[in-house]
Amino acid sequence: MSDLAKYKMTLGLNCQPCDRWVEIIPQDWLDAGKPDIDYVEQRFKCEVCGGKADKQVRTVNVGQIAQHLPLPTRETQLT
């Protein structure tokens, strides 16, 4: 779980029978004092139906990636 936090990934859990999505933020998970579990091995259960949830690792958002793009050159600001 700490590796996901390191790379700012999130863990999406999906229960198909309930059509529910739950997003786990690894950093929040660890900050809450929850164990640094192996999310690959961990079986997540739907809180509503008790069924097995599907896991999906996601990148957080495109906005953070965009911060690493080069800034416009100063020339574009000159008139």
Ligand SMILES: [Zn+2]
């Ligand atoms: Zn469910």
